Amino acid sequence: MNKDQKIRWGIIGLGNIANQFASDLELIEEAELYAVASRDIAKANDFAKKYDCNKFYGSYNDLFLDDSVDIVYIATPHDSHAELSILAMKNGKHVLCEKPLSLSHYDAVQMIKASKKYNKFFMEAFWTRFIPSIRELLSKVKNNEIGNIKYLKADFAYYNSELGIRLTDKKLGGGALYDIGVYPLFLSYIILGIPEEILAKSTFHTTGVDLQTTMILQYQSAQSVLHAGLVSASDMKATISGTNGRIDIDSPWFMTEGYSIIENEQEENFKIPNIGKGYAHEAIECHNCIKNNQIESQLWSHQNSLELSSIVEEVKNQIGLKFD
Numbered sequence: 144m145n146k147d148q149k150i151r152w153g154i155i156g157l158g159n160i161a162n163q164f165a166s167d168l169e170l171i172e173e174a175e176l177y178a179v180a181s182r183d184i185a186k187a188n189d190f191a192k193k194y195d196c197n198k199f200y201g202s203y204n205d206l207f208l209d210d211s212v213d214i215v216y217i218a219t220p221h222d223s224h225a226e227l228s229i230l231a232m233k234n235g236k237h238v239l240c241e242k243p244l245s246l247s248h249y250d251a252v253q254m255i256k257a258s259k260k261y262n263k264f265f266m267e268a269f270w271t272r273f274i275p276s277i278r279e280l281l282s283k284v285k286n287n288e289i290g291n292i293k294y295l296k297a298d299f300a301y302y303n304s305e306l307g308i309r310l311t312d313k314k315l316g317g318g319a320l321y322d323i324g325v326y327p328l329f330l331s332y333i334i335l336g337i338p339e340e341i342l343a344k345s346t347f348h349t350t351g352v353d354l355q356t357t358m359i360l361q362y363q364s365a366q367s368v369l370h371a372g373l374v375s376a377s378d379m380k381a382t383i384s385g386t387n388g389r390i391d392i393d394s395p396w397f398m399t400e401g402y403s404i405i406e407n408e409q410e411e412n413f414k415i416p417n418i419g420k421g422y423a424h425e426a427i428e429c430h431n432c433i434k435n436n437q438i439e440s441q442l443w444s445h446q447n448s449l450e451l452s453s454i455v456e457e458v459k460n461q462i463g464l465k466f467d
Contacts, residue, residue: 150430151177153212155203156219157190164216165194167419173430180206207234221316225250229257237264239429243325244448246316246466251452255445264438267448271397273424275415280390280402290387293365297327297381300372311350313467318352324371325455326397331360331367332451338362343461353464
């Protein structure tokens with residue numbers, strides 16, 4: 144690929160997140176939405192027209208076989224992520240796959256193996272990792288600006304009066320933990336690493352998926368209190384507390400455009416706007432890695448995804464969640 148060429152994207156699974164991602168792609172000069180695919184050809188046609196896309200397909204495989212597509216964004220339901228990511232890489236495509244990577248740690252391992260086998264860039268679409276405010280505050284935490292971290296709190300919860308099939312179907316990997324619980328777990332992991340112990344409790348839907356899950360992560364000298372829920376709202380703020388001060392991340396923290404540092408009763412506010420809604424930043428990271436012939440990002444590596452996957456799986460086991 145010529146370094147001055149536009150990177151041609153394909154998108155499969157044309158739901159809400161795919162629309163938001165496509166909107167942000169339009170803001171990146173070096174990106175081109177080249178092809179989209181849905182099992183519903185009419186839906187693919189409508190999506191292509193909306194975003195002035197060259198090609199649309201009525202099957203995912205047809206998009207994978209299109210030699211003009213450089214990278215595929217996979218935004219299908221959770222249960223299909225592993226199979227489709229591996230198939231895309233087998234067909235010579237780089238892949239950005241929506242979180243969570245898969246419904247089991249075993250499948251996540253197979254996806255990473257495929258990236259290495261086919262020598263294709265592969266990344267979990269943890270867009271929060273690439274949001275400018277998050278990158279900046281993580282750097283400040285790493286530089287010990289608020290001292291040693293002792294406590295972290297993060298919520299991702301909202302009230303959904305009509306939980307659809309995607310969120311309640313076990314086969315699709317529904318429920319709070321895998322849909323949004325991965326976000327607070329991500330924040331704890333990226334700051335404090337792998338916990339020594341996890342305590343988790345949930346309430347459940349009649350289908351057996353979790354409606355809300357609360358987690359305590361125990362580290363050697365720190366604790367995280369995390370919550371994800373589909374039945375009531377939280378303020379969606381996050382707090383990182385250290386021995387010298389704390390960082391409060393503005394709501395909604397997972398796509399924030401600002402944060403505050405509080406030290407000695409003095410508060411300093413920081414504001415950094417996102418490009419679009421914020422998905423553009425992970426796309427730009429994909430471009431940089433592909434142009435540099437990297438098969439993984441250094442900011443959100445294969446190992447990062449595997450370690451987070453193992454944490455999520457431990458929570459799944461703790462609450463007794465079993466997918467069909």
